[in-house]
Every structure is written in C-alpha cells, then in structure tokens.
Amino acid sequence: MKFFVDTAETADIRELAELGLVDGVTTNPSLIAKSGRNFLEVIEEIADLVDGPVSAEVVALDHETMLKEADKLLTLGSNIAIKVPLTLDGLKTCRALADRGVAVNVTLCFSANQALLAAKAGAAFISPFIGRHDDVGFDGMALIADIRMIYDNYDFETEILAASIRHPIHVLEAAKIGADVSTLPPKVLKQLANHPLTDKGIDAFTADWESTGQSIL
Ligand code: E4P
Numbered sequence: 001m002k003f004f005v006d007t008a009e010t011a012d013i014r015e016l017a018e019l020g021l022v023d024g025v026t027t028n029p030s031l032i033a034k035s036g037r038n039f040l041e042v043i044e045e046i047a048d049l050v051d052g053p054v055s056a057e058v059v060a061l062d063h064e065t066m067l068k069e070a071d072k073l074l075t076l077g078s079n080i081a082i083k084v085p086l087t088l089d090g091l092k093t094c095r096a097l098a099d100r101g102v103a104v105n106v107t108l109c110f111s112a113n114q115a116l117l118a119a120k121a122g123a124a125f126i127s128p129f130i131g132r133h134d135d136v137g138f139d140g141m142a143l144i145a146d147i148r149m150i151y152d153n154y155d156f157e158t159e160i161l162a163a164s165i166r167h168p169i170h171v172l173e174a175a176k177i178g179a180d181v182s183t184l185p186p187k188v189l190k191q192l193a194n195h196p197l198t199d200k201g202i203d204a205f206t207a208d209w210e211s212t213g214q215s216i217l
Pocket of ligand 1: 028131163164
C-alpha cells in the first residue's frame with residue numbers, strides 16, 4: 001500500500017518525507033484554505049518536496065474552465081496529478097486529460113457506480129471518502145470493498161486511493177481489502193507507529209541495559 005499525505009502543510013510533508021514514508025500528497029481547497037497560503041505557491045513547493053504524485057484540485061465546475069485550470073496547475077511540477085470532482089463535467093475533463101497522459105485523481109466518490117465511471121474515464125486514481133461516508137451512516141469500508149471487486153472483475157488499472165481517513169483502523173481495513181493507496185492526515189500516519197507495548201518494552205530494555213553499566217560506542 002502506498003501512503004500519500006493529505007495536507008497542504010509543507011512542514012509536515014517535509015518531516016514525513018524525511019522518514020521515507022511519503023509516496024505522494026493530496027490536497028483539496030479546504031486544506032489550502034486552512035494553510036492560509038497561496039494555492040499555486042504551496043502546490044509548487046509541495047511538488048518540489050516529494051517525487052510522487054501531488055494532487056491539485058480544480059475548482060471550476062464546467063469542463064472548459066476545469067481544463068484551463070488543469071493546464072495552469074500542470075505547470076507547477078512534473079509530478080502534478082489533477083484532481084477533479086466526480087461530476088459529468090469532471091469525468092469529461094478526466095477523459096480529456098487522461099488521453100493526454102495526465103494523471104487524474106477523481107475525488108468525492110461515494111458510490112461504487114461512481115468509481116466505475118471514473119475508471120472508464122481513464123482516472124489514475126479514484127478517491128472514495130471513507131470517513132465522510134461513515135459520518136452519514138453508510139459503511140465507508142464496504143464502499144472500498146465493492147470498488148476493489150469491480151475493478152478486479154474488469155482489470156481496471158485505476159488505483160483505489162482510500163481518502164477521508166480518520167484513524168488507524170481505517171488504514172488497517174483499507175489495507176486488508178487491498179486499496180492501492182491511503183491518503184493520511186499527518187497525525188494518523190504517525191499514529192500507525194504507536195503501540196503501548198512497544199513503549200513498555202523500550203522502557204524495560206533501557207532500564208536493563210543501564211543496569212549492565214556497558215556502552216556500545
Ligand atoms: C482526499 O483527497 C481528501 O482531501 C481528504 O481525504 C478528505 O478528508 P476529510 O473528509 O477528512 O476532509
């Protein structure tokens with residue numbers, strides 16, 4: 001499973017990239033607004049920080065303007081993936097960009113039929129939103145499983161990018177189902193490393209080692 005970081009905070013991306021844990025980055029207009037920074041500047045900076053795909057989202061709702069926005073965003077780095085919403089105009093834009101060899105991330109997916117459309121439109125990534133689906137009483141993880149089955153049935157190459165991940169169990173379940181990518185808030189990515197028995201074991205090993213009076217270096 002690849003790990004993307006779901007943030008526009010460059011300090012967090014830099015820190016996680018230095019750990020060797022970042023395969024890409026996803027952003028959205030809300031994350032850009034939260035960062036308080038200029039959209040184009042921050043995307044260019046992120047694209048320099050990581051080698052993998054950096055999803056930058058168009059904000060227009062009509063196909064022609066989406067394409068113009070995509071062309072501008074594509075100038076910001078060779079690893080930019082264009083994020084489009086799962087609407088008919090978004091799908092049309094996906095097909096046009098995919099035909100030019102551009103990686104497209106189709107976002108705001110809440111049904112398996114939507115995911116089927118995105119694959120047929122040539123999307124590089126489909127982003128089903130697990131947490132937001134759970135929030136309204138649907139089973140976000142069942143959506144991931146349905147998409148996995150459908151994509152496998154037809155050998156679609158579109159990667160399932162599990163999004164709107166809120167906690168480590170979402171990552172675990174998505175990995176068990178076989179989602180290709182999880183995009184994680186930095187906090188959740190770090191939480192994956194935590195276990196109280198690891199901490200307890202380190203404390204015991206440290207105390208026992210100190211009792212020997214030895215040093216390695
Ligand atoms: C994915 O690309 C989205 O940016 C993100 O995962 C949305 O997560 P949220 O529902 O926690 O805002």
